[in-house]
Structures are given as structure tokens and as C-alpha cells.
Amino acid sequence: MDMWKSVYEKIIEHAQNDLPLEACGYLGGQDTTVTEAYCLTNIDESGEHFSFDPKEQFAVVRAMRAKKQRAIAVYHSHPQTPARPSKEDIKLAFDPEMIYVIVSLAAATPEVKAFRIVKNEVSEEPLDIIEG
Numbered sequence: 169m170d171m172w173k174s175v176y177e178k179i180i181e182h183a184q185n186d187l188p189l190e191a192c193g194y195l196g197g198q199d200t201t202v203t204e205a206y207c208l209t210n211i212d213e214s215g216e217h218f219s220f221d222p223k224e225q226f227a228v229v230r231a232m233r234a235k236k237q238r239a240i241a242v243y244h245s246h247p248q249t250p251a252r253p254s255k256e257d258i259k260l261a262f263d264p265e266m267i268y269v270i271v272s273l274a275a276a277t278p279e280v281k282a283f284r285i286v287k288n289e290v291s292e293e294p295l296d297i298i299e300g
Contacts, residue, residue, distance in 0.1 A: 172300030183245035
């Protein structure tokens with residue numbers, strides 16, 4: 169998956185701004201290139217898990233369709249843990265076509281990784297940051 173540098177920076181900023189809560193949202197674009205981050209509200213208000221606000225979620229899906237984009241990935245942050253899916257993340261990963269991006273703020277430098285989760289099996293996806 170390719171991600172515009174501006175999107176990469178935006179999701180890190182979102183994660184930092186939402187501390188101590190997990191930040192969450194969609195990453196939209198064409199094919200396998202993410203060109204836009206759609207920041208959503210974590211209605212769980214938790215630092216350990218997240219849920220989208222359904223009204224926001226559907227509004228974002230409509231906005232992506234209007235721009236001829238598709239949801240390439242779901243992203244969320246881990247305020248205090250590494251950039252790898254938790255047991256809960258794995259359990260809740262229902263869409264085998266979706267890429268799951270995690271922004272970890274556990275270290276001084278944020279870490280962003282992408283994963284595919286299919287039938288509870290996790291594989292890391294290549295994530296290339298490109299100018300855009």
C-alpha cells in the first residue's frame with residue numbers, strides 16, 4: 169500500500185491530538201494508494217479500543233464515493249502499545265479486503281504499520297510513504 173506523506177503526517181497528528189484516547193478513521197483513495205485520511209470520533213472514549221460513530225462513518229463512506237474513492241484501510245492508534253494488532257483488533261477484523269493501519273505512540277518517534285487480518289491470521293503489509 170502506498171500512502172501520501174501528507175496523509176501519513178495527518179494520522180500521526182490525529183493520534184497525538186486524541187491522546188490519551190485511541191484515534192480512529194478511514195483511509196481512502198484509489199487502487200492501493202491512500203490519498204486522504206478521514207478522521208473519526210472514537211465514541212468508546214478509550215485508550216485501549218475504539219468504535220466509530222455510525223453517523224460519521226456513513227457520512228465518510230458517502231464522501232469517499234462522491235470523490236470516486238474507496239476505503240482502503242481503517243486506522244487507529246495505540247497510545248501506549250506497539251504498532252501491532254491486539255487480540256481485540258484481530259477479533260474485530262471482519263473484512264478480509266481491508267488493510268488495518270496502526271499508529272503507535274509508545275516510543276518517542278511514532279511508528280506506523282499496516283496489516284492484513286484474515287480469519288485471525290495477521291500479516292504485515294508493505295507501507296510506502298510517497299510524495300503526494
